[in-house]
Amino acid sequence: MRTALTIAGSDSGGGAGIQADLKAFAAQGVYGMSVITAVTAQNTQEVRSVQNIDPSIIQDQIEAVFDDIQVDAVKIGMLSSPETVELVARKLQKYSPKNIVLDPVMVSKGGHHLLQADAISALMKKMISLATIVTPNIPEAEVLTGSKIHTEEDRMDACIAIQALGVKSVLLKGGHLNGEPNDLFYDGTDFHWIQGERIHTKNTHGTGCTLSSAIAANLAKGASLLEAIQISKQYITTAIRHSLDLGHGHGPTNHFFELYEKANLLVNHK
Numbered sequence: 509m510r511t512a513l514t515i516a517g518s519d520s521g522g523g524a525g526i527q528a529d530l531k532a533f534a535a536q537g538v539y540g541m542s543v544i545t546a547v548t549a550q551n552t553q554e555v556r557s558v559q560n561i562d563p564s565i566i567q568d569q570i571e572a573v574f575d576d577i578q579v580d581a582v583k584i585g586m587l588s589s590p591e592t593v594e595l596v597a598r599k600l601q602k603y604s605p606k607n608i609v610l611d612p613v614m615v616s617k618g619g620h621h622l623l624q625a626d627a628i629s630a631l632m633k634k635m636i637s638l639a640t641i642v643t644p645n646i647p648e649a650e651v652l653t654g655s656k657i658h659t660e661e662d663r664m665d666a667c668i669a670i671q672a673l674g675v676k677s678v679l680l681k682g683g684h685l686n687g688e689p690n691d692l693f694y695d696g697t698d699f700h701w702i703q704g705e706r707i708h709t710k711n712t713h714g715t716g717c718t719l720s721s722a723i724a725a726n727l728a729k730g731a732s733l734l735e736a737i738q739i740s741k742q743y744i745t746t747a748i749r750h751s752l753d754l755g756h757g758h759g760p761t762n763h764f765f766e767l768y769e770k771a772n773l774l775v776n777h778k
């Protein structure tokens with residue numbers, strides 16, 4: 509059995525963070541493991557509070573997993589503080605897993621900061637260069653590059669600038685722009701447009717977490733980067749198309765649409 513480890517924050521509402529990552533791993537057929545960096549009190553509407561986990565406990569979680577179990581891919585999400593960024597970077601250097609997917613989570617949909625301002629430079633200096641692929645959304649890419657992104661040319665320039673930080677490849681997600689949600693993959697040499705189809709729904713909580721975890725799972729299964737991205741793009745599109753109308757804000761994506769449909773579980777939830 510192939511395995512994937514998420515190093516990320518917990519979302520009590522179950523739509524993003526560790527919870528979304530483990531669902532995506534399971535849906536893609538890999539064994540999921542988790543290292544929790546922070547606990548958020550969160551639902552479909554807002555992040556109410558955040559408690560960072562003590563670095564020594566984060567270190568223990570990472571060591572407990574790597575010292576015992578083969579890790580085929582790592583997905584990194586919410587890191588919260590500069591101390592956590594530095595610790596996770598040190599441990600990844602030590603264990604050197606083959607595939608590292610870095611989702612540079614900065615701000616939740618509701619506008620809550622999930623990465624402290626003073627952790628951004630640590631992320632750029634110590635973490636990005638360890639990743640196989642980094643998957644920023646448009647606002648995150650603007651922070652990483654210091655430039656506004658509007659046109660297709662801006663997006664290509666942003667990928668080149670982010671890759672110059674030392675990462676092997678970049679997937680710049682297009683969900684935050686108007687029009688079709690096409691993502692841009694830069695493998696360090698060539699650009700590949702990953703075409704999307706916009707689904708008109710408010711239920712897009714956890715889309716970035718889901719996509720990056722599906723990529724990690726497919727890398728764990730031996731797919732190439734481009735294959736992993738293509739499979740994961742189809743997966744996130746289906747998960748958004750059949751997203752769940754739970755809560756009163758942005759509902760979660762549906763990781764198990766086919767399973768739920770077969771079992772006739774998609775009854776009206778409200």
Ligand SMILES: Nc1ncnc2c1ncn2[C@@H]1O[C@H](COP(=O)(O)OP(=O)(O)O)[C@@H](O)[C@H]1O
Pocket residue numbers: 644645646681682683684689690691704705706707708709712714715716717719741744745748
């Ligand atoms: N309404 C939508 N319909 C279809 N795909 C979407 C939609 N919104 C986002 N996506 C896709 O979901 C993935 C994550 O999107 P994005 O919103 O850009 O990132 P994040 O969740 O990190 O803010 C990307 O592949 C993006 O193209």
Ligand SMILES: Cc1ncc(COP(=O)(O)OP(=O)(O)O)c(N)n1
Pocket residue numbers: 516517518519524525526548550585586613615616617618622712713714715716717718758
């Ligand atoms: C604990 C936690 N981690 C990450 C996020 C951000 O997730 P994302 O997939 O970008 O989804 P939205 O927050 O934009 O809905 C989070 N909210 N919580």
